[in-house]
Amino acid sequence: MNEKDFIERLRNGDESAFRALVDAWKDRIYNTCLGLVQQGEDAEDCTQEVFITAYRKIGQFREEAAVGTWLYRVAVNRSLDLLRKRSREKQHGEWIDFQHPGVQLEKKQDAAILFRAIRQLPENQKVAYQLQQMENLSQREIAAVMDISESAVEGLLQRARNTLRKILITYLDKNK
Amino acid sequence: MDNQTPLNNRIDEILNSLQGMQRATASPHLYTRIKPALAKPEPFWIQLARFVSRPAIAYSLSAVLVLVNIWFILSSPPVKAEIANEQLSTLAAEYHLSSVSLLDPPNNLP
Numbered sequence: 001m002n003e004k005d006f007i008e009r010l011r012n013g014d015e016s017a018f019r020a021l022v023d024a025w026k027d028r029i030y031n032t033c034l035g036l037v038q039q040g041e042d043a044e045d046c047t048q049e050v051f052i053t054a055y056r057k058i059g060q061f062r063e064e065a066a067v068g069t070w071l072y073r074v075a076v077n078r079s080l081d082l083l084r085k086r087s088r089e090k091q092h093g094e095w096i097d098f099q100h101p102g103v104q105l106e107k108k109q110d111a112a113i114l115f116r117a118i119r120q121l122p123e124n125q126k127v128a129y130q131l132q133q134m135e136n137l138s139q140r141e142i143a144a145v146m147d148i149s150e151s152a153v154e155g156l157l158q159r160a161r162n163t164l165r166k167i168l169i170t171y172l173d174k175n176k
Numbered sequence: 177m178d179n180q181t182p183l184n185n186r187i188d189e190i191l192n193s194l195q196g197m198q199r200a201t202a203s204p205h206l207y208t209r210i211k212p213a214l215a216k217p218e219p220f221w222i223q224l225a226r227f228v229s230r231p232a233i234a235y236s237l238s239a240v241l242v243l244v245n246i247w248f249i250l251s252s253p254p255v256k257a258e259i260a261n262e263q264l265s266t267l268a269a270e271y272h273l274s275s276v277s278l279l280d281p282p283n284n285l286p
Contacts, residue, residue, distance in 0.1 A: 018214075022207050030202035047202055052213050060230070102198035110193035117190075133194045161191070168187045 003067060010058045022051050025068065028135060029075045031102075035134035036079035036126065038098035038115055042086075046078045053078070065144060072135075072145040076127050117167040125160035128153055 009017035026047060033046035053074050061070055103111040118126060127146060131137045139157070143150045203209070218226075227233060267273075 019207055022210065026202040026206050027199055030206075031199045034200050043200075044203060044206075047206065048210055048213070051206075051210050055210075055214055056218065057226075100194075100197065101200050103194065104196055107193040107196075110190045111197075114190050114193050134197075134199075164191060165187055168190055169183065172183060172186060 004063070007058070007061065007063065007067060010055075018051075018055055021054070021067070025071050026051075028068075029071055031134055032072060032075045032131070033079050034100065035130040036076065037082050037086075038119065042082055046075065046082055049078050050075045069141070069144045072131070072137075073147070076131075076145060080123060080127070113168070113171065114164070117164050117171065120167055121160055121163055125156050125163060128156040129160040129164075132157060 006017060006020075010021065029050050030043055030047045033050070034040065034043035037043050037046060050071060054071060061067070065073075097112040098115045099108055099112060100115065118129065121129065124146070128142055131142045131145060132139075137145070139150050139153045143153045146153065228237070
């Protein structure tokens with residue numbers, strides 16, 4: 001079945017089509033949310049909200065984008081909303097180090113330091129960097145998700161790497 | 177310079193720590209959790225906000241507002257300038273309004 005027919009079934013409220021969509025995309029959406037919100041429970045909530053939104057808003061889905069791109073976009077927006085809400089509520093709260101379950105055992109400590117540094121990136125850089133690192137998306141795919149040009153994505157990724165280097169230099173200097 | 181290389185190597189090590197990572201997997205019960213929420217109707221205000229925020233509806237409403245404003249402006253009778261001026265001068269005379277300058281003598285009236 002092609003994507004157009006599949007979307008038509010989703011629009012008609014076909015439950016088996018929706019279930020197939022959830023099964024096909026749940027891990028990618030959860031992983032994206034997890035990378036951005038860096039907390040398991042929030043990532044679960046975010047994933048649920050993404051699919052509920054998809055179910056309710058499928059009528060507004062523009063077919064010039066792929067359904068996956070659209071889901072990633074909803075996931076990114078939901079995650080950023082959650083992060084903004086969290087930063088309002090816990091302005092001075094302590095962050096707990098995040099351990100991603102998929103990181104190799106010998107790299108877990110370094111990954112926790114990196115995730116802590118990623119939290120300090122500006123939103124756009126954070127999204128572009130996470131989509132590349134966590135989901136292995138190409139610059140073209142990231143551009144489609146973020147609705148910006150490929151050259152803008154390239155710039156964001158470059159700036160993200162430079163900012164991360166600066167943050168890590170400061171961190172390593174402090175923790176000698 | 178000698179100190180920079182180990183530091184750079186360490187930073188590269190940290191930056192490369194996500195390489196080869198596995199994708200995290202969502203709960204196998206995700207669909208079961210989503211299903212009740214799908215059956216629940218959306219609150220009225222959210223439905224209304226969603227309807228009004230559709231581009232076609234939002235543009236149409238804006239166009240209607242602009243047209244209503246234009247209609248009001250065109251249909252209201254023009255204010256006669258002479259009458260308005262006359263009313264203003266009567267008001268100014270009644271309340272002794274005049275331009276005040278720093279060079280005016282001070283008003284010593286009780």
